[in-house]
Amino acid sequence: MIKIDNKKKVFVLDGKNYSYIIYVNEAGTLQFVYYGKKVDGDDYLTSVYAKTLAPEPNGFNIDNAFNGMPSEYAFFGKGDYRAPSTLFVREDGFRASRFVYKSHEVVDGAPDFGSLPHARRGGKTLCIVLKDELSDMEISLNYTVFDDSDVIVRNAILRNCGKNKVRLNKAFSFCLELPDAQYDIMRLQGRWAQERMPEVTPIGKGTVRVDSSQGGSSHAMNPFAAILRKTCTETSGECIGVNLIYSGSFAITAEASCFGALRLQGGINDLNFEWILDGGEKFVTPQAALCYSAEGLGGMSREFADFFRNYIINPDRAFMRRPIVINNWEATYFDFNREKLFSIIDAAAPLGIDTFVLDDGWFGKRDDDKSGLGDWFVNEKKLEGGLKGVAEHCAEKGMKFGLWFEPEMVNEDSDLYRAHPDFAIGKRGVTPSRQRNQLILDFSRKDVVDYIYDAVSKVLKSCNISYVKWDMNRFMTEFYSEKLPYERQGELAHRYILGVYDLAHRLTSAFPNVFFEGCAGGGGRFDGGMLYYFSQIWTSDDTDAFERTKIQWGTSMCYPVSAMSCHVSACPNHQTQRITPLATRGIIASLGATGYELDLTKLDDCEKEEIKRQIASYKNIDELVLRGDLYRLSSPFNSNYFCEMLVSKDKSQAYVAGERIHGVPCDLNYIIKLKGLDPNKRYTVKELGITASGKTLENAGLLLPRLPDFGAWTWNITECK
Incomplete structure (x- = not known):
């Protein structure tokens, strides 16, 4: 008012x-x-x-x-x-x-x-x-x-x-x-x-x-x-x-x-x-x-x-059930072919995973991070049958197909750079700073944005692609455009971001049925500007189930959990080498848009059954992830426990997820006091088989289970009718 x-x-x-x-x-x-x-x-x-x-x-x-x-x-x-x-x-x-x-x-x-x-x-x-x-x-x-x-x-x-x-x-x-x-x-x-x-x-x-x-x-x-x-x-x-x-x-x-x-x-x-x-x-x-x-x-x-x-967030996407993806990056990195990808898809379909996302390495001459960026055409020598073959195999298994792009970047060893070296930010004659062996395309220029829009659009029209992961793996150093006059060089950084927004707007508008996820070397561009175009963002390249408690805790200070893309990955973890239980990895990933990033073909039957349980459980609480209120109950920064709670707007349902960080002698009677429930309603805690009022659960709390290092637990709470 x-x-x-x-x-x-x-x-x-x-x-x-x-x-x-x-x-x-x-x-x-x-x-x-x-x-x-x-x-x-x-x-x-x-x-x-x-x-x-x-x-x-x-x-x-x-x-x-x-x-x-x-x-x-x-x-x-x-x-x-x-x-x-x-x-x-x-x-x-x-x-x-x-x-x-x-x-x-x-x-x-x-x-x-x-x-x-x-x-x-x-x-x-x-x-x-x-x-x-x-x-x-x-x-x-x-x-x-x-x-x-x-x-x-x-x-x-x-x-x-x-x-x-x-x-x-x-x-x-x-x-x-x-x-x-x-x-x-x-x-x-x-x-x-x-x-x-x-x-x-x-x-x-x-x-x-x-x-x-x-x-x-x-x-x-x-x-x-x-x-x-x-x-x-x-x-x-x-x-x-x-x-x-x-x-x-x-x-x-x-x-x-x-x-x-x-x-x-x-x-x-x-x-x-x-x-x-x-x-x-x-x-x-x-x-x-x-x-x-x-x-x-x-x-x-x-x-x-x-x-x-x-x-x-786009109202058509804000409360839409998120795809549960399997991403091949940590399973294969650049080393994949049609058979490897098909085996991952075949393993994913029976588990309840609904989308396969093909990450970096499918285009141009791209067997490592030294070449190929900017060449947005399929490498059919590496991927026999092209993207269409992968998309069709996904469809046969009842899954959707997604694809990784890094549209803002270019390798010097690429057809695009050889044809248009002026497309890159930097000054001729000055050796550029390189990160991940790549340069940044000059998105302050409309002709560069138009070129990338046409190239990416052609790929998205080539087959049934329903998911795009938009990555960006380096930031700006040179701050110079060959096309801006002297007095306007100070405009480059802002004009570049306007170009990014222009491309994001055009692509999301032209392909309204494609689900777009943002990424920037992990969580390097997790902000409200990108959430306007991408309803979720890859929260961090660190998928370790302990490190993620801290990252997700901090991110939740000002962003919704539904915007956090959270994956279960392999152990030992590729970033920290830490070993955590598969159940714990699933529980921490459930506090966001969940998915998987590991080689499913290497899992045993027990692990596959665990993933089935995780996905089934997630589907029971995904409305809380999309619409619920978050209450942070115990901080991994100043206690031995991480714990967060999602509560429905009408106070009828809640989900508590937590992790014990380290085993400590005599740490046997730790109590978590719940928040956000209606004090006058009565609730059932499914896992404990108990019934109590919201007032009791908030003031007296619940005794935590005894857990090993990095052990995790969940409580599903429903109003008694």
Whole structure:
């Protein structure tokens, strides 16, 4: 709901449980007032906060008032020494700006920004236009609110209303000013095979920066941050989460001023960013999803999960039963032929697996990672009968067929590179940095995107392909395009991501019956921007059943479990060499979109029966994965147990899955207290054969079974009728 006092220029935005209040102060600038638990918006005039922080027009120099004023979009200079939300340079080199209110309007629904992923539908949007007093620049600030969500979506549109060009050096999506900086900050940091590890540190004085400058959201840092009150826990206390709906280089900053206030803002990384705005042009920043929670990190996570499922992920896919796949990568790597693939398919069909995905190595001259990328035509010497033969064999066994692509990349040893070396990002004459022996195609160029679209489309039309795994195995280093002029080289990284979005949009639109999964060397580009096009993403290349508890725990801080692609792989694990029981691997993989990545032909009969049981059990709880609320019960980071719980929206069904990490002497009486159930309903815990109220299960809990190292358990809980 959006309420406006047009006389006082006060704007009250209410979500499900929060209020966000801003107003135009006496100086004409747009000022933050309040963000937190829902309040009575009619009381804004009595707010001590609003009155004491508004600069008075008389009695002091207004140009010196802004270093402590809570601005809704921070400008540069004119008395404010803190980092601005935007920085632009006019032709005479002048950089200072000060934005004042010009107009506002409220529209139904969420804005459609076309080339950028965005909240899809519903809600109402407040648009406030600000005019720079010192130039011809204008900024439109968009605020989209939903009555059924605690997420508010923000972005900014910068317009050059003059005739002369302006060079943007910074264009953040949002700015949030808070009256104090008594917060810690959580980031999801990591590296390849250890993505999204939660790390909480004090903010302190100065600026904390969470960012990626790699041309993608990266393994090292996710485009998410949360500020937490010192009393915030998993289940209680206040926090504010920020999730950028963007897949490129990003930055989120938290700046504690000398006056004790906190400026939280973020968007496209301003390092190595420039954008030329000619007269009349505009620049649209990515959307940022902000979530206030008074119910701790768990409350924030559940709101983000619902937001992504309801407003970001394709509604045709968001709640669709996920394919249960067998992927051949860890079974064969590049060493396969028709017979090997057919044997895996033959072994998979009786187990209940419904989709076979052929991974890297089926195209061009591709027997290792040194050649062939970019040559999207079938290597029929290696794969007799081509893709059609594999697809037909899958169909004969009652299975669907999926295929791996890496459309953004090229090997120098490829027909594509030999014909079009300028298609690759980099400068001629400068030896490029190589990762996995490959270069990045210049998706800032429409002709390159068009070429790849045509090549991939031809393959997808060649036979019955129902699943695509879209991979991306390196990030950007050279940041140079042969086709961009000198003054626009700073636009490359953002233009590249716009090209990725364009290709993703065109392919998913042209092939609506194909299920697309994202991947980036594992979980290197797990973000809201990619979830707009791909309803699930490969969570990590590390499939170890212990390491995955940490990765999935961290990922669930701001993404739904239905978006996490989670596979059972072979032991010893290919990434860690750890040996864990097959049952444990299946249980951990059940907390997401489950699948398999191992050589099924090497399993004995007992192992095959175990996989049959896993798949049958998963089909009983997959609606909880798709639609349920997640409660994190025991952390693998600070206890000997990992445990998570999925609860249906109507509180009638729940699923608990956990793992004991190590055997510890006398660790025999560990109790897990359940969350999310209706305290007044009675429930049956199937595996234990007991009946108890939701109140008892939450307050008294359940005693865990005695398990060996990396032993796991599940409880299926249903309401007594």
